[in-house]
Amino acid sequence: MLETDQASKVSKVLDDDDLLREIIIRVGFPTTLVRAALVCKRWYHHASEPAFLRHFCERHLSCLLGFYVEDREDHKMASIRFFSLLNKPRELAAIVRSLLGYSWDAYRSAPANFLCSRNGRVFISLYDQVNRSKFTVGAHSPLCPERGLTVVPPFPHIEIQDGYSRTMNDLFSVDEVNDLSLLHVLVVSNMQRTKSTVHVHMWRHGDGVWRTYLTLDTDQLLDPRREPKSVLANNKIYIASAQSDIVVFDLIASSISMFQLPQGVEYGDTDTMLAQAQDASGVYLIHAKKLQLHIWLHKGDNWLLVDTICLREMVANMWIPGYRVEDDSYAPLRIKHVGDHAEFMFLEMGRCALQLDVKCMQLRKVYVMAEEEVRLGDIHPLKMIWPPIFPALKDNPASSK
Template sequence: MTFVPARPRPKIHSSVHAYQEEILTKEGEGGLSYLYMLVPYTREREDEVQVYMLKDGVWCTHGNLPVDGKLYLSRRPDEGPVLVDNKIYIAVDRSEITVLDLTSLSFSEIQLPQGVDRGGIGERSTSLARADAAGVYLIHVKELQIRLWLHKEGDWLLVDTICLREMLASLSMLGSNASLRIKSVGDNAEVVFLEMGRCALHLDVKCRTLRKVYEVTEEGGYLGDIYPVMMIWPPAFPAPKDGPARGAM
């Protein structure tokens, strides 16, 4: 188990109104690596993005980069930044993705595939996901269809298209006037959580199955964010202190 220490305090500048922060992880030969990124919210372009790496239990400065005036870290899980190898992919506007290269400490932009638009505020029609093939997935939902794109070696490749019409019909949800919105996506885009009306839906991309996993009650009000967690199954829990041994009947 890794204990993450207190995060570094940002270097306060007069032009900065607030900071956004993100802790990202990636798997390597030595286990998980941790990265901490601070993005200043400023009307000027004189400040810097601060990047730290966790080494031997201490946050160490990895580098500072001049801030991009339009760089923004979304707080929604479906729009958060994605760390792949030594690059951070950040969806910043309707037509492009900003890429922060941690090796060269530089920014670049990737245009979205032709015909793909991230939509307006509240539409939640796209999401990014980490790909094992040293790339990033873009998931795009339009009406009752989901398309999966893989960005690798500088190009977008359409790898899958899924029509949800029959699946929604089997759940008696086809007649709903509510639109589909992405709530969250798992690594390698194997799992997609969707929102439709007051319901949360779980799409298994490989098995082509769609299940209703939650429905908001009258008392619930609204459907909150969804954070997928991968774990070993079945889980092994430690025996309670001063309790019976694990597995005892």
């Protein structure tokens, strides 16, 4: 009788769709969400509903699994190493083990370059030994090895007339559900940078060729910089230009605009970074000056100083080789990577890599260079895939309830 009453109470709770959604949303990790969806078709439809996924994403920030360090020697790839972040729950242990065991040996001593990691994929470019303007791009899926390697076709060839040269040649990953799309942006300018043509091509998984997406001509003064890296956010490409400009290619409006950095801020080699903002009309600028980080948000026509983070107290009790807190004349802080929406940052200080969780305002040391290492390689974070990949439903009567 007691067991019957308990089963009745459980059934009453789980038969209430509102209560069921409140239970499922507390699972915490996308991997657990997928397992919950496999209980039955009813749970599957709740867990995979777009509105529910948006709510889940707002409640649980995308899980940062770890980061890759790219080491280079003489324009060749020396190694790609993955480092798991500490204190990961048992739920993610199997995923982390597979990432640590994923082999990158094929690129060792090759003329390759780690481009980026987006939504569970890692993009590696492999250059032609004879002509470095020619290269292929491989999209790896270390979180889903069953996907295999996707080889992207060579970029479209653009004839460049005399007196003109490439001033930007970049690749962007477009976030699409369970699919892979890339944008290739080539900017060709005259020597004075007073006339430029922007060529945008798009490639979707399954296409054998790149397709023309957009071509823009402009008389605006364009002088794209390699650093900080360009950002694709909300169908707009933000590009650092000259000493204090940001050029915006609007892919929907087919237009080019420009605005300046906040007053007193200029581009440096390692002290500025752009990141996409949650707001569809904005972009973040992170500026490091000595032991302070300034986070600016550009929205509309104005800059808003969102936050100023002083790291002095955070690093005072940290053992950081090659750094002294009391030496104000020494400015060792360098930005290595900023996550989407400026949720987290990877910083270089002395001979260490640090990870800053902006929301929790926690700073931790995640990597210390070995004695033989001359420089810290590029850092590329890897997050869980979002939205999660739900397996196709099987027509199984036992799972239909």
